[in-house]
Amino acid sequence: MTIARLQRGVTLADVLVHEAGHAVAAWELGVRIGAIHVHLRVREGRMTFASDVGLGRFPAGSDVLRLAIEREMVVLHAGLVAQKRFHYEGACGLVPRTDYEGILATALQVETDLRLIDEWSDYAEERARALIELPQTWRRVEALAVELARRPVLHGEEVDAFLAGVRVPRAANARLAYRRREAKEIYCLTHRAPDRAPLERAIAAASRRRR
Amino acid sequence: MAEHVRYERIGPPRKLRRRTRRTTWRCRIYHVPEEWFHRADTIHVAAHAVVASDFGIPIRRAIFDGRHRVFEAAWGSLAYARDDASTQARIALERDCIAVQCGVVGRALALGWSHKVWGWDDQSLACDLMERFEYDSGVVTGWFNYQRERARVLLCDGATWTRIELLAQRLRAVRAMDGPAITAFLADLTTAAIVVPSGAAWRTPPTPGVESNAVLVWRRPTLTEALRGMDGYQAAQQEEW
Numbered sequence: 001m002t003i004a005r006l007q008r009g010v011t012l013a014d015v016l017v018h019e020a021g022h023a024v025a026a027w028e029l030g031v032r033i034g035a036i037h038v039h040l041r042v043r044e045g046r047m048t049f050a051s052d053v054g055l056g057r058f059p060a061g062s063d064v065l066r067l068a069i070e071r072e073m074v075v076l077h078a079g080l081v082a083q084k085r086f087h088y089e090g091a092c093g094l095v096p097r098t099d100y101e102g103i104l105a106t107a108l109q110v111e112t113d114l115r116l117i118d119e120w121s122d123y124a125e126e127r128a129r130a131l132i133e134l135p136q137t138w139r140r141v142e143a144l145a146v147e148l149a150r151r152p153v154l155h156g157e158e159v160d161a162f163l164a165g166v167r168v169p170r171a172a173n174a175r176l177a178y179r180r181r182e183a184k185e186i187y188c189l190t191h192r193a194p195d196r197a198p199l200e201r202a203i204a205a206a207s208r209r210r211r
Numbered sequence: 212m213a214e215h216v217r218y219e220r221i222g223p224p225r226k227l228r229r230r231t232r233r234t235t236w237r238c239r240i241y242h243v244p245e246e247w248f249h250r251a252d253t254i255h256v257a258a259h260a261v262v263a264s265d266f267g268i269p270i271r272r273a274i275f276d277g278r279h280r281v282f283e284a285a286w287g288s289l290a291y292a293r294d295d296a297s298t299q300a301r302i303a304l305e306r307d308c309i310a311v312q313c314g315v316v317g318r319a320l321a322l323g324w325s326h327k328v329w330g331w332d333d334q335s336l337a338c339d340l341m342e343r344f345e346y347d348s349g350v351v352t353g354w355f356n357y358q359r360e361r362a363r364v365l366l367c368d369g370a371t372w373t374r375i376e377l378l379a380q381r382l383r384a385v386r387a388m389d390g391p392a393i394t395a396f397l398a399d400l401t402t403a404a405i406v407v408p409s410g411a412a413w414r415t416p417p418t419p420g421v422e423s424n425a426v427l428v429w430r431r432p433t434l435t436e437a438l439r440g441m442d443g444y445q446a447a448q449q450e451e452w
Binding site: 061064067093095099100101103104111113114115116117118119120121122123124125126127128129 | 301364
């Protein structure tokens with residue numbers, strides 16, 4: 001998965017949040033992370049994970065294989081979802097080709113019908129959004145983004161150890177949380193510039209310290 | 212004196228709320244039994260039966276006579292506790308929902324067009340089932356659409372559609388079959404040829420008084436459309452499926 005500065009609106013913080021989104025989703029879903037590489041100067045990042053799908057670990061055409069594919073699709077979508085959650089305007093119209101091509105290639109292992117794959121991808125994207133919007137997940141994304149500004153190359157074990165050590169808010173009753181949110185008609189969490197400022201400041205400070 | 216205004220209650224009727232607590236699922240089709248729709252109705256019931264049988268969902272009975280079109284089965288997903296996030300629970304729920312959706316999809320494939328759906332039916336039942344597992348309305352909608360497409364792909368398979376057609380004919384002849392009878396019929400089935408759905412476009416007929424066809428509405432491009440470099444307006448210009 002790579003994301004480059006494809007348009008002017010994408011900042012370094014966006015790239016870091018994008019890669020952190022992939023990594024946190026993989027960690028939450030039990031997908032083994034390979035490594036994260038970020039090139040701070042050119043604002044480009046890459047996150048790799050170990051795919052279980054093509055190894056013949058699951059019976060061909062089984063529902064367990066479908067669920068494994070679905071997990072990886074959620075991980076692949078989580079980058080752009082986190083980026084949109086952080087800075088919506090910067091991600092508007094952005095097409096992360098590497099992620100999308102990965103989704104298509106993964107889904108094509110069990111399905112050939114493109115309409116079905118489109119709907120499957122939409123469903124995986126919704127699952128990624130629901131996962132990223134959880135307060136504890138988002139706290140981990142923010143913490144990992146700052147850590148990536150400090151250490152632009154992190155290996156899987158280092159990411160696992162770091163995420164396990166992040167202090168997160170207590171998990172709320174998910175059913176009540178969704179009811180309340182829908183009652184207030186707040187579909188997405190806030191995207192305003194003042195909400196982004198603390199994380200952007202922390203990333204800027206961490207990358208300055210590194211220099 | 213001003214007439215008291217009665218607003219429609221928002222949400223499923225009480226009867227439907229109770230349905231998710233039951234262990235069986237009954238699909239009934241209510242409309243004037245016109246001969247024109249007999250084939251589509253039997254396909255609806257037979258599609259439920261064949262897919263439920265393939266997924267290992269226990270079937271209670273299927274009825275198709277002059278007045279009743281009923282299909283009853285026991286839900287596999289209700290064997291799991293609410294909020295059980297295990298792989299098995301998710302698979303069972305998805306299979307139940309796909310079997311539920313196969314009725315409407317099979318009917319649409321048989322007719323070549325889909326009915327506008329009024330009121331509460333199989334599809335709202337699938338949403339009720341999913342709410343045992345997912346709370347986010349966006350995720351439920353996405354999952355629902357994915358299940359419908361899986362149902363379509365399953366039914367468009369020639370071997371499955373042939374079995375559905377044959378079971379539908381059998382059901383019209385004998386009028387009522389229980390679970391073991393359906394299982395035995397499908398197990399003994401030998402076919403010399405394969406039948407496929409007509410291939411007619413499956414689309415909702417336009418209603419000019421309600422839907423304007425003059426305005427091009429931006430639509431978010433799908434995964435494959437985005438990879439082909441299409442934007443929202445180009446995606447909207449694509450033929451509606």
